[in-house]
Amino acid sequence: MRSYTLKNKNIEVTFIERGGQIISIKVPDVKGNIDDVVVGYDSMDEILAGDGYFGALCGRYANRIVEGKFEIDGEKFQLDCNNETNHLHGGNDGFNSRIWAVAPLTSDKFVQAYQLSLTSEDGDQKYPGKLDVSVIYGITEDNQFVIEYEAETTKSTVINLTSHAYFNLGGAGKASAENHKLQLNASNYTPISAELGTVSGEIAPVAGTPFDFTSPKEVKVACDTDHEQINMINGIDHNFVIDGSDGSVKLVGVLADPKSGRKMEVYTDQPGIQIYTGAHFDGSETGKNGAPIEACAGIAMETQIFPDSPNHDHYPNAILKPGEKYKHVCIYKFC
Ligand code: BGC
Numbered sequence: 001m002r003s004y005t006l007k008n009k010n011i012e013v014t015f016i017e018r019g020g021q022i023i024s025i026k027v028p029d030v031k032g033n034i035d036d037v038v039v040g041y042d043s044m045d046e047i048l049a050g051d052g053y054f055g056a057l058c059g060r061y062a063n064r065i066v067e068g069k070f071e072i073d074g075e076k077f078q079l080d081c082n083n084e085t086n087h088l089h090g091g092n093d094g095f096n097s098r099i100w101a102v103a104p105l106t107s108d109k110f111v112q113a114y115q116l117s118l119t120s121e122d123g124d125q126k127y128p129g130k131l132d133v134s135v136i137y138g139i140t141e142d143n144q145f146v147i148e149y150e151a152e153t154t155k156s157t158v159i160n161l162t163s164h165a166y167f168n169l170g171g172a173g174k175a176s177a178e179n180h181k182l183q184l185n186a187s188n189y190t191p192i193s194a195e196l197g198t199v200s201g202e203i204a205p206v207a208g209t210p211f212d213f214t215s216p217k218e219v220k221v222a223c224d225t226d227h228e229q230i231n232m233i234n235g236i237d238h239n240f241v242i243d244g245s246d247g248s249v250k251l252v253g254v255l256a257d258p259k260s261g262r263k264m265e266v267y268t269d270q271p272g273i274q275i276y277t278g279a280h281f282d283g284s285e286t287g288k289n290g291a292p293i294e295a296c297a298g299i300a301m302e303t304q305i306f307p308d309s310p311n312h313d314h315y316p317n318a319i320l321k322p323g324e325k326y327k328h329v330c331i332y333k334f335c
Contacts, residue, residue: 019096022055030261035171039298056096064198070310091125110138129155166298169257173289186240235277268303
């Protein structure tokens with residue numbers, strides 16, 4: 001398994017060709033101590049045998065599509081359901097499990113960059129159209145880790161690509177991320193339905209709910225509330241609706257660890273961001289630093305279109321047509 005490292009004078013990002021999986025991001029704290037801030041494993045054997053979504057590129061449709069069904073121009077499609085009754089992260093053989101072609105890229109924008117490419121054939125996981133995907137991982141002078149996605153299709157299809165790293169700014173495997181403070185420029189979120197196992201189709205205000213992160217708040221404070229949306233999945237596994245999303249890249253959220261002083265800003269042009277506190281981690285797996293991976297070991301901040309968008313006309317468009325270009329920028333900036 002080939003691995004690649006991007007670095008500037010402060011931070012270092014390492015990924016592998018399988019799934020473009022980010023296996024470490026090393027960042028100094030305020031005193032200059034370096035820690036690896038993404039949840040994962042200590043050895044390559046464990047990485048290859050472990051959770052294949054950790055730090056990975058997810059697609060063709062990241063997140064859930066109810067019962068794997070959608071329609072384009074009256075034509076019905078049925079994807080495999082790999083998550084109870086739903087389709088999740090592109091199916092059983094999603095982009096996270098593919099070997100991507102990786103090549104160094106020279107660009108004025110980046111201190112160092114790589115381009116990852118993948119062709120998903122027509123009918124791959126039962127999606128229509130041959131999809132050519134390019135993802136650039138770049139690192140800038142001012143500590144931005146930039147992910148730029150592009151894709152083109154030969155037939156109308158649905159698409160939603162994302163990156164699935166769980167961040168723990170105190171150092172993965174050192175302590176829980178539950179005391180991290182999260183702030184999101186999101187006045188609304190998409191509540192989930194227990195019956196559907198994902199979004200109900202609603203867009204609801206966060207005001208007066210644990211999902212109000214419009215000012216910085218400890219993640220634990222939200223997860224400890226007795227709110228039905230929190231109880232349903234033992235934490236946060238929700239899509240937030242970015243305020244004023246207009247296709248330009250803007251600051252959408254900030255994650256901060258008061259203890260180490262590390263802070264990460266998230267910028268995107270996408271209309272949504274899935275925040276996932278890792279409720280399904282139960283300590284049965286050993287991760288970095290030899291520590292069990294427990295719920296809230298890290299927090300995923302996945303920029304994206306909304307879950308199940310293809311089935312909700314009032315959600316953002318997730319259909320890509322031939323001749324169009326899917327574009328998505330996600331920036332994790334370490335401050
Ligand atoms: C989803 C979770 C899911 C996890 C799998 C996240 O993006 O929001 O519901 O369990 O991916 O790794």
